[in-house]
Amino acid sequence: MSRIYYKKGNNMKIKFIFLFLFIIFTIVFIYIPKNDHNIKIAVIDSGIDVNHVDVSVIKRFDNKQTVMDSFGHGSAIAEIINKKNNENIDFYDGNILDENGNTSVETLIKALDWCIENKVNLINMSFGLSENNVKNLKKN
Template sequence: MDGTGSGKFDFTSFTGKGVKVAIVDSGIDPSHPDVGEVAGGLRVRTDEGGKLLFDENWIDEVGHGTACAGIVRKKAPDVLLYSVRIFEDASLSAKGEVLVEAIRWCLENGMKVINLSLGTTRRELVPSLEARLDKEGGDLSL
C-alpha cells in the first residue's frame, strides 16, 4: 500500500463475508440497487445548544454515503454494511465532536472497517483518533 491507504488488492476471491463495515457519511439508502441490505446504524448530530444526540434515522437523504456504500458493496458483496449518519444536508459538514462519537460507536460495535470519505481542517482531532485506534488495535490510513 502507498501512504494514502490505497493500493492493489485482489478482490476476486474476497467477498467480505461476516466483515462489519461502517460508512460514516450522509447515511445509506438501502433501496438503492447497488447497495442492498444494511445491517443497522445510527445518526449522530448536535442540537442547537451543542448537545450530542443519537437516533436511528440513518437513511441517506443526500446520496454521498449511498454512493460510498455502493462502491464497498461492489468490491465486497457479502460485507455487513452499517450506516453512521453524521451529515444532515448537502453541505456534508459536521462538528468534530460528532465525528469522534461516530468513530467511537463504530469501535464499540465491532466494525472492522470504517469508511470516512471526508476531510477536516481540525487536525487536532487526529491524535485522539490515533490513540483510540491504537487502544483498539486498529490502523489509521490518511
C-alpha cells in the first residue's frame, strides 16, 4: 500500500504559496460575494477542528464525527479561506490523515470521489506526495 507522509515544517516553494493564496483570495473576495448561493469548499488535509476555527462544516469524509485536527494544518487552511467570516461558504472536511500524519493513495482517491459525489465547487489539497506516490497515482 502506498503511503503519503505529512511532516511538520516541510518547506513549500514560494511560487506555489503565492499561487495558492491568489486562487483562494480570488474565490473568497471576488467569486463568492457575487453569488447568492453557498460555495462548497472541501479541505482534504488533517481535518477541521470547529472548536478552534469559526467555520461551518457541513459534512465529513467517511462520516467521521470527530472534530480532531492532530496537526492543525487543515484548520489553519479553513481559517485562511474563511478570513472574511463569509457565511456563503460550506466547508467539507476531507480528513484523510491518521494521528501520525499518514494516509494512502487509495484514501486520497476515495476522498476526491467523495468531493465529486457531494458536488464540491473547490477542493483544497495542500500537502505533498513522495516520488513513489506520484508514480502510483500515474498508474491509476
